[in-house]
Amino acid sequence: MxxxxxxxxxxxxxxxxxxxxxxxxxxxxxxxxxxxxxxxxxxxxxxxxxxxDSLGAQQKVSGGLIKYFGLQQWYETVFDDEQKHRLEERFGTVSGNKLASGAINSKSLDVDVLQFFYDLEQKLKPKVYSDVLQLVDERYKLEAGKFCRIDEDRWNNEKYYKVWFTFMNYRVKALNRLKSDNYFTQGQLDPIDDNYITQPCLDIKNKHFNIINGDLDRAFSKHFSEPIKGCRCSVRGYRKR
Structure with missing residues (x-):
């Protein structure tokens, strides 16, 4: 307790x-x-x-981020010992957490599994890691595919495409919080209006959707049905007076 x-x-x-x-x-x-x-x-x-203590309970999870994200079977079966060594050495630590060993301080860990894979791929960009990068990328694609169908050409060639997925868990959690909290009645999708914004995000800017009757749900599903270049839209709620 x-x-x-x-x-x-x-x-x-x-x-x-x-x-x-x-x-x-x-x-x-x-x-x-x-x-x-x-x-x-x-x-x-x-x-x-x-x-x-909640932090103490979190730190009892031993086995690094691989275990924290439930990736032990994948990690053990896909990589050989030499690849694991290189991978762990290259990864180092993030917020005091190692890749596949040691206790986890999840209280200081502000990433989900998609952000984890994206950050890991960035560390593996040097050509010497190309073999492990390919294996990591395949798993990243599998996890990302839980949100929408993956366009192989965009995945391999469009720089922003993979980044879009790193925001999705946060968006889904924000939407679920709004729906479960009876205080909010209206919601909207807020784009970042800068040089990277594209027309789909401009079209939804400042539009308001009813949470109770499912309008926000439908707008969310439509707008985030596939990665939009430059999209960094967030989900926000408010109470209509």
Missing amino acids: TKKAFRIIGGIIILFNLWLIGHYQLTGIMILLLTFGVALLFEFVLVKQFAS
Whole structure:
């Protein structure tokens, strides 16, 4: 159980004890025991001794980013020992995390699996890594294909194409947060209006979509059905007054 969960339970017990104090008109030492006593018990005994810190739990994941992203079977079967050595040596560390060994500090790790593969490919650009780069690229393509059908020609020849996928998990999470939060009623897709913006993103600029009736969902699916050159659109919600 986490520290937060212990503290919530302790708060509930204290609220109940306050009702007991008022109902039975308790005084003196009983008030202290039922309030400060419970608080001290939870904070310095239960929380300190038994609660799991979220960061500590994350750091128990050992095996590097490969294990963190659930790629162990792929890694073990696709690469030989020599390739693994070169790959791990070239990768080094990201936010204190190694590629295939050591504990993971996921609290400081602000990337998803697609961003991970894109960044890994950038490290493998030198020709000496061409063999492992090809194997990494095949897996990156497989993961990216979960969002849309991959255009092989664009994947291999269009510089921006692969970058587009690195934003998709963040976009999907933002959309899901808006749909699950009853506060927001309207949403929009916000492009970055600079020299790289193209017409599809300009067409959707400043357009508002209803979240409740599914308009934002449909606009999202249409706009992000395939990579658009220069698209760095984000998803934003607001409450219509």
